[in-house]
Amino acid sequence: MKNESIWLEDKIKTNHNKLEKNLETDILIIGGGITGISCAYHLIDSNLKVTLVEANELGSGVTSKTTGKLTFLQEDIYSKITNTSSEVNAKLYYQAQKHAISLVKEIISKNKINCDLEPSPSYLFTNSNDKIPSLKKIKNLLESYSEKVTIKKNFNLADIPCKYALAVSDCYVFHPLKYLNGLVNLIKNKISIYEYTRITCIKKQSNYFICKTKNHSIKTKKIILALHYPYFLIPYLFPFKVNLEKSYISVTTEKNKNNFNAINLDEETISIRYHKNKNNNYKLYLHPSRNICIHTNDLENFQKNQSISAELKYRWSNIDIITNDYLPYIGEIEDNLYLATGYNTWGMTNGSLAGEIISDLILNRNNQYSDLFNPKRSLKLTKLPSIIGSSIKGYKEGITKNFQTNKNITYNELDGRKIATYQDEKGIKHSVYLKCPHLKCNLIFNEVEKTWDCPCHGSRFNIDGKCLEGPSNYDISVDQTFDNVNHL
Numbered sequence: 001m002k003n004e005s006i007w008l009e010d011k012i013k014t015n016h017n018k019l020e021k022n023l024e025t026d027i028l029i030i031g032g033g034i035t036g037i038s039c040a041y042h043l044i045d046s047n048l049k050v051t052l053v054e055a056n057e058l059g060s061g062v063t064s065k066t067t068g069k070l071t072f073l074q075e076d077i078y079s080k081i082t083n084t085s086s087e088v089n090a091k092l093y094y095q096a097q098k099h100a101i102s103l104v105k106e107i108i109s110k111n112k113i114n115c116d117l118e119p120s121p122s123y124l125f126t127n128s129n130d131k132i133p134s135l136k137k138i139k140n141l142l143e144s145y146s147e148k149v150t151i152k153k154n155f156n157l158a159d160i161p162c163k164y165a166l167a168v169s170d171c172y173v174f175h176p177l178k179y180l181n182g183l184v185n186l187i188k189n190k191i192s193i194y195e196y197t198r199i200t201c202i203k204k205q206s207n208y209f210i211c212k213t214k215n216h217s218i219k220t221k222k223i224i225l226a227l228h229y230p231y232f233l234i235p236y237l238f239p240f241k242v243n244l245e246k247s248y249i250s251v252t253t254e255k256n257k258n259n260f261n262a263i264n265l266d267e268e269t270i271s272i273r274y275h276k277n278k279n280n281n282y283k284l285y286l287h288p289s290r291n292i293c294i295h296t297n298d299l300e301n302f303q304k305n306q307s308i309s310a311e312l313k314y315r316w317s318n319i320d321i322i323t324n325d326y327l328p329y330i331g332e333i334e335d336n337l338y339l340a341t342g343y344n345t346w347g348m349t350n351g352s353l354a355g356e357i358i359s360d361l362i363l364n365r366n367n368q369y370s371d372l373f374n375p376k377r378s379l380k381l382t383k384l385p386s387i388i389g390s391s392i393k394g395y396k397e398g399i400t401k402n403f404q405t406n407k408n409i410t411y412n413e414l415d416g417r418k419i420a421t422y423q424d425e426k427g428i429k430h431s432v433y434l435k436c437p438h439l440k441c442n443l444i445f446n447e448v449e450k451t452w453d454c455p456c457h458g459s460r461f462n463i464d465g466k467c468l469e470g471p472s473n474y475d476i477s478v479d480q481t482f483d484n485v486n487h488l
């Protein structure tokens with residue numbers, strides 16, 4: 001069994017060029033996941049000089065750990081948006097998701113991208129009588145948008161018992177990294193791409209920005225923050241507008257391949273899809289999501305799923321960002337500074353949409369969804385106390401959390417700072433500083449994936465301390481020094 005994502009078997013192929021000089025550009029895209037690469041794709045014919053930088057390898061972030069469904073049947077999102085925003089916006093969100101699915105299909109077919117795209121009807125189901133009224137409400141909403149919805153009662157969806165389910169067509173599954181590899185092949189000769197190039201600081205000058213890497217700087221007129229968690233934006237209070245949820249995915253082989261995807265509406269969310277490659281038929285199974293501050297034992301969280309009896313082939317975990325009004329933030333946050341984040345675990349559609357919306361804004365073209373996702377929309381004041389309360393509680397838990405006892409980990413101090421040393425199966429020792437450089441929370445060792453994870457804001461580091469996912473912008477290797485992140 002591999003403790004990493006199945007998609008990483010087909011990584012994006014590039015020359016892995018690093019930034020080795022200072023440069024000037026018209027547009028700097030920071031982040032090479034589905035958001036950044038989609039933005040680049042929509043800007044290649046703009047006559048603007050576009051540069052994309054990625055801290056690690058292209059497609060190595062959250063996009064490499066998704067389940068890769070392209071669906072508009074996204075749990076109870078239409079009911080939630082109706083409650084937090086309005087009926088009109090819920091319908092517009094639905095239209096945006098349908099549009100995103102068509103957009104991705106069109107890009108794939110126009111450019112003949114081989115990314116295992118295939119139709120896959122989506123099911124939303126429950127095995128609890130209490131949830132049936134919610135499902136009926138979602139059915140009514142979808143039908144009011146003229147969507148055809150089929151109902152199924154008391155049946156087994158593969159081996160999962162369902163009391164009530166909605167089914168819709170015009171949904172798909174694909175291989176997210178093969179899709180991005182296809183896009184990268186289209187853009188790589190038209191824009192400049194640098195991997196292993198982390199932006200550590202952004203400074204605004206009169207009508208341009210200076211973005212610093214460890215040894216170089218990039219002068220740019222516009223910036224697109226496509227970095228999943230937009231930690232450069234401290235003045236915009238993002239920690240108070242979003243929550244972080246961690247999900248666990250297990251992959252087993254199947255004799256025959258099913259061709260549907262499904263998610264439930266019960267207390268404990270589970271989600272499944274199927275995938276076939278040249279060797280096997282696979283079933284991807286997503287275990288219930290966990291709040292990252294409270295449920296920090298990853299081994300236990302992976303083992304929660306008792307129903308998997310088949311041999312595991314892959315397993316991994318992944319964090320995504322949930323916004324307090326269930327709408328993503330996509331657009332211009334201040335003059336010439338754009339961002340896209342907060343996809344509420346639906347980034348295949350919303351990350352693809354972000355590419356179109358942001359390029360339309362930059363090129364002064366109308367986009368019917370730009371107002372819906374406007375990142376400058378105000379935070380609902382009624383929710384503010386509870387959001388601040390849970391953010392502070394999470395942070396407090398993180399900084400006071402005791403260091404774990406683990407037979408392979410020893411703790412020491414170096415120059416007054418706590419370090420942890422993990423001894424692997426071969427006896428090799430790996431030392432890291434124990435505090436997250438972001439806001440100094442104590443890191444937790446993820447035994448399954450051998451990463452150090454921050455229970456406050458979701459940063460992740462590999463066993464040697466290399467930062468894999470933000471908001472930290474720095475490594476924790478013991479030979480590194482770090483200062484506070486420079487914010488705008």
Ligand SMILES: Cc1cc2nc3c(=O)[nH]c(=O)nc-3n(C[C@H](O)[C@H](O)[C@H](O)COP(=O)(O)OP(=O)(O)OC[C@H]3O[C@@H](n4cnc5c(N)ncnc54)[C@H](O)[C@@H]3O)c2cc1C
Binds near residue numbers: 071
């Ligand atoms: C378990 C799980 C399952 C999911 N399944 C689905 C699904 O089936 N369908 C769906 O639609 N969505 C799904 N999602 C959501 C989707 O995967 C994400 O929303 C999406 O991949 C986010 O893409 P991104 O490009 O914004 O972020 P990322 O892919 O994380 O890309 C951001 C990139 O920015 C880079 N970066 C960060 N900081 C810097 C810096 N300072 N300098 C340079 N580069 C930097 C990172 O290294 C990273 O590569 C799922 C999410 C989870 C957690």
